[in-house]
Amino acid sequence: MSAPGKIAQVKAKAGHGSSLDRIRTYSESAGFQRGVVAAVVLGALIIILSMALLPRKVDVEVGQPSKVDIEAPRDVVNRPRTTALQEEAGKQAVKKATSSPENYDISPAASINAEDTVDMIFGKAVAFRRLYAGSRGSENGITSGLIKPDEARKLASGLSDDIRRDTGVELPSSLLVPLLTVPLPDLEAARTGTKQAVGAVMREIRISRDDVPAARSAVEARLSAAGITPELMPVASAIAKSQIGPNLVLNPAKVERARQEAMQAVEPIMILKGQTIVRRGEIVTGEHVAILQDLGLLRSRVNYPGITGVVVLSLVFAGILGGYLYQYRRDIIIDPRLLALMGTLVILVAGLSAMISMIPWPRAPLLIPAAFGSMLVAMTLDGRLAIISSIIFGLLAGIMGGNALSVTVVSTITAITGAFAVTRVGERSDLVRAGLIVGAANAIAIAGVGPIAGDPEIIKSSYLGLVNGIGSTVLAIGLLPFLENLFHITTSIRLLELSNPNQPLLKRLLMEAPGTYHHSIIVGNLAEAAAADVGADTMLVRAGAYYHDIGKIKRPYLFVENQLMQDNPHDRISPSLSALVILSHVKDGVELARARRLPQAIVDIIMQHHGTGLVKYFYHKAQEANQDTVPDESDFRYPGPRPQSREAAIVMLADCVEAGVRSLSRPTPGRIEGFVRKMIKDQLTSGQLDECDLTFKDLDIVARAFVRVLTGIFHPRVEYPAVIAPKDKGIMSKEAQG
Structure with a gap:
């Protein structure tokens, strides 16, 4: 091959490779992923609505036996029989009109x-x-x-x-x-x-x-x-x-009017939803075909109006939800993972609604678990978003429940109640309470809406509201762990579980690094109090504080709080090696947290709780050990990043304050407050708080919360003398022991 040919071949391969790289890069981009998620969710919603709202097609032939039982998917007029009755009534009206002088005029x-x-x-x-x-x-x-x-x-x-x-x-x-x-x-x-x-x-x-x-x-x-x-x-x-x-002639307009009035007075013969139109093996008649045609059940035509309606309805729902997210929660749209979670919840509610609406029982729509979706949205994403979602879930339930006003109103009320019921879940008992609240609200809504919607008999089905509410809660709790693992989200329920002292990591921390464990508990108390005062996520800061130092499990004896009067190993190693050991507890903690599949929010707190701070003690010790050369400061700094959230920043401040206050010789309230404010100021001036959302006002609130908790911990105690009883010499009292 000639040199120009080789060059052209190389260029062609390079161009092909660059095209694949561009395609791969685009497919991995957030914009492409968001588009795929939106298309999949919209397509799934259209399919579900089509299955639920558009009748299934059947193939029948007049004069031949039906292969299946065919039931009416909705109420419909029996047009052949109704038309026959109307025509007969019209004939009788014409006969009566022609014999009445009132219908004759002078010609x-x-x-x-x-x-x-x-x-x-x-x-x-x-x-x-x-x-x-x-x-x-x-x-x-x-x-x-x-x-x-x-x-x-x-x-x-x-x-x-x-x-x-x-x-x-x-x-x-x-x-x-x-x-x-x-x-x-x-x-x-x-x-x-x-x-x-x-x-x-x-x-x-x-x-x-x-x-x-x-x-x-x-x-x-x-x-x-x-x-x-x-x-x-x-x-x-x-x-x-x-x-x-x-000279009288019959007035045709009067006769026609009488005929029309008689035809309109005929009550239509109705075929109710679920009623069998033709049974399996029954000979199909023209009347059967006409009814199936009116229901749109025949395969002979495509239901273009129905398909168009479903598409428009899906676009309306997507537009409402998308508009709210774009206006108030754009972060969900930006993050394909959260967008997929929201879409999954919509599809789950729509799918369950469709399945339940197909049950051949008039009261089945009252079991549509609209609250199931709103509770999951509230627990995984946002309480306010759950309220907006409740309206959509209620409309979906009403539409799939036969366009019944009572189902729409009851489902919407129940969904909104479910969103409020799980907004703040601090204990497992709160979930039981939420289920009872949702069930009670559902039952009351059924009893109240029934008479208004012209269905007083529905009151007898109020018990279904309680079943629906409790069932929705059970479904939500059961599905929550799968959603957490699938979409890598952190919920209050998960944080509640992680805060349990019986968690394996916490038990291991207690057994292998008891000093670190107790330090973490106090940091959790400090951080939780501060988070509550500034409106941050209290459950996240508590769980994050409990796990922020789990990296110390790897070498617990190298950290002073776990040495328990033993020799300090750092006295025998170089300052740089000591700093390396201290710095590594963050990396070790992140690895351990990921190995245990802890939520990313807690991993972030572990990674950020020291920011890019300097291990000052060993840095200065290194300076003293070798005054001829200046040690590289980067070897003594944590890799970071700095706290990116208020919760991570609060845990950082609580960590350094708790460790520092223990070094005070006389921790009076005044000295505690001065020390707390100094530590917070040091973190602020060093730039560790530059990337989080804490304001100066928030920092003042955090300081006061820390002082309040620490003053309670280090309150002055009365010094009891060792009293020796006359008959029990040498035995100290319990007060002296304590």
Whole structure:
């Protein structure tokens, strides 16, 4: 291979390696890990909500037996049966409406048709007169009665036939003769009067079949007042009466309204949640398929609206929780470990809620352990965050519990109560108390919310509240150790366990380094009192103080508090070696703590309780031993780091103050206070407190707390003389021994 080819190959390998390094670096970055955690939690929440809220699909075919029992996942209307009942009710309503006169209106067309027919009959008479006059060559036959009676009777017969053919009205020819013989003005007057009378009656009077005789009498009365000549009155009356008939027409809007009202009045046939729709082996009908379609249980379609709703709901929950964390607890978002813990708790509550909601029992949602989640959030992360989480857990429980208001309210109240109940747990009995409080609150909430939500029978299930509360507490306590180990967190329960004197490390410290053990106990008392006054974590400082010097177990005899009047080995070794031994107890303590899987918070206190302080005694001793050269100060300093938290700083101050006060020859209250404040000032001026959150006000409070405790420990005691009893010479009293 040529030199340029080798160079290109080397560059390609280098580029490939750098790409892998970039990918590896990015995958190990906190930002990438946070994104993965958020995606996993959101995806899991969507899956759980989908399983709980979206019905499971089934495959059925009409006319074939069902392979499984199919139950309704929620209440639904039996649409086929309800529709059949509604249609039947609609038919009956239409039948009743058509027989009711109230649903009929006067038809405008009836009066128009009647008037047109009257006009046509009189018009035919005029046409016959014109035809006759034309045949005689005279127009007078049109306007004057010149037609002879015999000829008029002949014409009337044809006129009757013509009227019957075109209008369907039967009029005797003898009755029509006056129409051909009277003067035309009289005929037109009769025509107008008859037309108006008929139109008025047909427009103004509601005429049914039974009302026709009365209506014809009414039109006859109107004709009498119309000014019609006596000769034309009979024929005008006959024409008018022939056009009087039923003028009512059914109002379709009224009929439709009656039909709709009847259909709406039908109570829907309901299929309740948990009710069997079709049993295994039962032949599937069209009704079954329609019900399954309404429930969204058929595989034939994808439930896009349901999936969209679940995704939106999950995003809303994530947005609420994420917004609170971003605003008030950004440290949880920054730390992928804590973010994963919070997400895990949300998933646990959602998963338990989904599982319990699937139990085919109406009261099962009352067993959803919303308090389980809020208690764990309070014990592992933050009490305030637990309150916000309680709202989300309550909503999750309510949604998965069939969208029941009672379940939502009860679960929210219970979750908030659980968050408050475990905010400060100082003893194991506090956990029992928390369980009883949560159970009682749950039972009371069930009893109170039931009647408001329209379910008074729910009061009988109040005992489920007590079961839920105690069960939530048991679940929380049982899961807590796994969460502590998995996410490397420190809880008050864990600190409480570590503070137990029967812990193996503390028992070993007592047996192998008793002086260090008693020193640690006093440091714990000092630190706890100071932490309580400044609002720091009292349980953490107490446990941290108990374990801060466990590294001395490795070489206990090299530390003065454990020498018990024996020779001091440091008198026989060099100052630098002595300093190395003293400094190593921090490293040894960290290794021992990690080997025993102590919480990181305690490991940090062990590592930071001396900060970067100087072992002054041996440093000065080294200077005195070799005045020609200046010893390297770094060989006599603790590796640090300096205290990063208030708790670590308080343990540091308590440690140096307790050790120093023991060296006072006369520890009066005044001397104790002066010494305490001097020691705190020395640590402050040396920069050991620069990286923690203690303020000057806090330091003053810490000093006063130390003085209060130390004054109680080193209080002056009355010196009792050794009294020798006359009969028991040589035996000192108990007071003299003490």
